[in-house]
Amino acid sequence: MPVVSVNESELLKLCQTDKETLMESLPALGVEIDGIKDDVWDLEINPNRCDLLSVEGIGRAIRGYIGKETGLPEYTVERSDVVTNVEMSVQEVRPFIVTAIIEDVQLTDETLKSLMDVQEKLHLTLGRKRRKVAIGVHDLDAVKPPFTYKAIKPDKISFVPLQRTHEMNLQEILDKHEKGKEYANILKDKTHYPVIVDSEDRVISFPPIINGVLTQVTSETKNLFIDMTGTDESSLVKTLNILCTMFVERGATIRQTTVSYGGRENVYPDLSQRDMDIDIKEVRDMLGIPLDTDAIKNSLERMRYSVNISEEGTIDVKYPAYRHDILHPWDIIEDLAIGHGFHEFKGEIPKMVTTGSELPKKNIEKAATEVMIGLRFNETMNYPLSSPEDEYDMLELVQNNSHTIIENPVSEDNTCLRTWLLPSLIFNLHNNRNKPHPQKFFEIGDVVIDGCQHTKIAGVVCHSEAGFTEMKSIIDGLLDVLGIDHYLEDKRHDSFISGRCASIIKDEEEIGFFGEIHPQVLTNFELEYPVTAFELGIKKIK
Amino acid sequence: MKDLYGVSIWMDIMSDELSHLEKRTLLALDKHGGAASPSELTESGEFEQESQVMNAVSWLNSKGLVEVDEKVTYYYSLAKKSVGDKDLPERTALKYLKKAGGKCSISELSEGSGLGGKKTGISVGWLRKKKWADTVKEGGETVLEMTSKGKKALRERGKDEELIRKLSKEGELPLEELDEYAVKKLKSRKELLDEEQRISRTVILTDEGKKVVDKGIELKPQISQLTPEIIRTGAWREAEVRPYDIQAFAPTEYGGKRHPMKREIEVVRRVFLDMGFTEINYDFIQSAFWNFDALFSPQDHPARDLQDTFYLERPATVDIDDEVAERVKAMHENGGDTRSSGWGYKWSKEEARRAVLRTHTTVATLRHLSENPEPPVKAFGLDWNFRSEKSDATHLSQFIQIEGVVMEEGANLNMLIGLMKEFYRKMGFDDVKVRPSYFPFTEPSLEVYAKYKGDYLEMGGAGIFREEVTRPHGIDCPVLAWGLGLERLVMLRLGIDDIRDCYTDDLTFLREYPLL
Secondary structure, eight states: OOEEEEEHHHHHHHHTSOHHHHHHHHHHTTOEEEEEETTEEEEEOOTTOGGGSSHHHHHHHHHHHTTSSOSOOOOOOEEEEEEEEEOGGGGGTOOEEEEEEEESOOOOHHHHHHHHHHHHHHHHTTTTTTTSEEEEEEEGGGSOSOEEEEEEOTTSOEEOBTTOSSOEEHHHHHHHSHHHHHHGGGGTTOSSEEEEEOTTOOEEEETTTEEBGGGOOOTTOOOEEEEEEESOHHHHHHHHHHHHHHHHHTTOEEEEEEEEETTEEEEEOOOOOEEEEEEHHHHHHHHOSOOOHHHHHHHHHHTTOEEEEOTTSEEEEEEOTTOTTOOSHHHHHHHHHHHHOGGGOOOOOOOOOOOOBOOTHHHHHHHHHHHHHHTTOEEOOOOSEEOHHHHTGGGTOOOOSOSOEESSOSSTTOSEEOSOSHHHHHHHHHHTTTSOSOEEEEEEEEEEETTEEEEEEEEEEESTTOOHHHHHHHHHHHHHHTTOOOEEEEOOOTTEEEEEEEEEEETTEEEEEEEEEOHHHHHHTTOOSOEEEEEEEHHHHO | OBOTTSOBOOOOBOOTTSOHHHHHHHHHHHHTTTEEOHHHHHHHTTOSOHHHHHHHHHHHHHTTSEEEEEEEEEEEEESSHHHHHSOOHHHHHHHHHHHTTSEEEHHHHHHHHSOHHHHHHHHHHHHHHTTSEEEEEETTEEEEEEOHHHHHHTTSOOHHHHHHHHHHHHSEEEGGGSOHHHHHHHHTSTTSEEEEEEEEEEEEEOHHHHHHHHHOBOOOOEESSOOHHHHHHTGGGGSEEOOOOTTSOOOOOOOOOOOHHHHHHHHHHHHHHHTTOEEOOOOSEEEHHHHTGGGTOOTTOGGGSTTTOOBEEESOBOOOOHHHHHHHHHHHHHOTTSSOOOOOSOOOHHHHTBEEEOSOTHHHHHHHHHHOOSSOEEEEEEEEEEOSSOOOSSOOSEEEEEEEEEEOTTOOHHHHHHHHHHHHHHTTOOOEEEEEOOBTTEEEEEEEEEEETTEEEEEEEEEEEOHHHHGGGTOOSOEEEEEEEHHHHHHHHHTOSSGGGGGOOOHHHHHHOOOO
16 A cells, blocks of 8 residues: 655644644544654555545545535636647557646745655556556746647657756667666557657657656746646546645646647546435445434535535535545445544444354364374464475476466465475474474365365374384274275375375275375485375365 | 282381381391391392482481491402412512522623513512612622522512412402502502402491381382282282372473464354354465456556466466356446446456466455355355465465455444454454455445554454445345454464464474463
8 A cells, every 4th residue: 555754744734733633533534654753754545545645635634534624625727728739649559648737836845855756656556657647747837838749759759858968769768767767668569659749849758757857847836737648538537636636735726728639629627526426324224323414414524525415315425526536425435434433333243143154174174183183193284385396396206287387476485386285294394303203293274286176184294113004093093083984005106105105095086195205205305204194185085 | 029910019017107118128127137238138128229228228317217337448459360470570580580690780680581671670679679689880780689688588479479369369359358568569569459449338227227127117018000900909909009209200291282373263263153154265266357356456456466466377267257257347347237437447358367366365255145145144264365475574475364244134334343343352352443444345444453462453354345346246235344364363362473473383382382
């Protein structure tokens, strides 16, 4: 989950409250305080609330929650004549662009840094690492609209990118610039790269990679031009709304701009409120606590909604444009519960009486466990992930294709699921090789062979006189107690000593095997005492 | 005296203040007239080892019933057998001197007597010490002249030589049977005598001891180990079982045990079974469809990245049901027949067919509901999940979730919170609170915190399944759902600091960890 670091004095100022209230209301709103160090608060934001990724957004929400400023924040926007023309060429690369103008911004070094932080967090979340949404912020007064958004061949145009003093063409930027290298994968296999140029064909941005120095924003900048390009228009709109309304919190004015797709014109941003109707009965059913209309209205207003409850019991809710997460009435009902306070839910137990039941295999597992513990085995619990080295090589087996393969393992030891339990159990003996003997371990666990999951029971016995006969006694005892008729047949298994390994057969089907582990295997595991072992399928037992 | 079964039987004596061994020692001592060595007592008292007598004597001594007289004796023997067979070097020299007419030079002695250089020197030294010969200088040579004492010595052996003869005959003798002066003289010479110091003990019955013996000592047959014969014949009725030193070392015995995690899993299972839940389980390998899409995670959701999810190369895909897939597709693209707007993107069935190791057991509960869409359903499961991250002290890439759902008419958020509180109360945490959270598949969503040592710790997530999740399976009732971390809970309950220790295979710990 994204974590934002905010300055304490900024936070207190924008939230219009004190530290103590904040420590209580932030978690109540679902914002976890990760840590407070010096005057910087690290706040963990739930990914559905990208409008809280800025200190301005947090302030707006907290002021509502603590009752300083409730209800819908309203935004007035005026139309500007700035137009961005979109050329067909971008369709194959990065088809959509939205834009906006922010006037009369008052930037300080502090707010500039905060702006860059928000931009980065939005890139990570809604932007899916710039693949879906990439944001450019420009000094509007440095360039001359109208703008053109087009895709061109990588070597056809050059400009001075941020963090450089000389001109580079698009390919050079991808190859040499830090940001180019970081995001080049987004433009992989594209023949044309997107750029935004002004009326004098000066490059202001090479999305989603980097802006030009031409429009670099400083604390002197008065008016901003925002561009957002990407692959999904609705995500662009949501992100634009979040960023624009954030500037309003700082006293800036938003001006709408036009994006022209060859005659079809879209105007951005649209900061008008959105509507949703909710049934009051649904609210009460879902939350399970008695809520009167005042409580409902009050709770929603604290969460920055405007509310109108009709006599028929319909709640007409209006919500602000920055709430990108509202897909369904239940999203608002959740906010209502948060506004009301989760601590108000005292809890009750479901009334429906049902009879519980265990998994059928638990019966066999429990009986087998009882027997094994009676035979002085200690139970172990090993992880399901393994590797072909541990599954085959260590056990002197030839690798086959029955194991799963993880496409993206994080360690060499964990590249597949276990295909049998004994490798882990022998590893348990290895880990305890310097402890007193005799040692006996067993485990009940799941393995996956050829994509199918099976439950197995396996055990190992290790001491100076461990031998086939002792294990045979154990197997006979275990299977007798579980009521399994069985007989034995010779088995060839490379992990076991030849002539000292048996197949356990029930109804002419092998349900398991046991024997004396081959000394080469013991050597592989650095064991100095003989080991006998068995493995049985639980489902096959029944 | 032995009885029929080879168990020694001893008749007689007084009170229980004396042990069996003590009684036997007193009786044996009395047989010897009140004084005997430990070895005599061992033999006549039929002890198995002399240490038993010594042990009993030390106790009897501390009770004032016996005294122990200790005497140190030196024993002597010849260092080598050859010492007794040969003359001393000075005797050999004397004999040669006689042969040479009572006078000869040292070099003549060395050559003529066969003593050799080294022994000649020794013999000359002793000839002079014993005054058997004098030395004089004659023409630059040292010449030996036999004395009258020497002549006398030719006829009789010296006391030291007598002693050698005696030891040669007797082997070993105590100092008191030997000439002390001769011993001292021979001791000063190398490689002739061996000396050994021996302590001889005599156990003596004191007057007090005598009184005890006179009163009579009753000795019951003693049994060190019950045998089937003793039990069957009832011989134990006439005997006493030898007491043990209860403080003596015995190795601690630990039987076989369940693994602590399995024990804890049983505790959790019991809670849900008691509340009427049905236990379920599904496979580790799932389609991305069931793991993500059916749970309304959009296909570009960060959780679906390779950094978070293990995708499989074999099997690479898992088949999904076309009908359910179509309905889920609609949820993602436009919300289908619900009031949801959906995520508004083009859903890919290919992406949904990718095989993954499930990242949460919510897959299992949803699949169970999909197969059982009629209320009421109360189900739970505890099983492995996988995330593609490195394990450390606070994270595991393989972990177990406590998963559960309640689907019934009228289920609501307040019930969900009540259930969470009830579960943790049963697990030993009375102070539980919930905070808002976010999961793509629940709305409302919450996180459960339990108070432990003054802090509220995050235990897991819960919520009500979104309509976009339940509708494709024809589920009309609200579904309360949760996925709680098992390891975190166990760490608090068992006081484990490093999450990896939950699955330890340390045999010492597995044998010795307390059950209560």
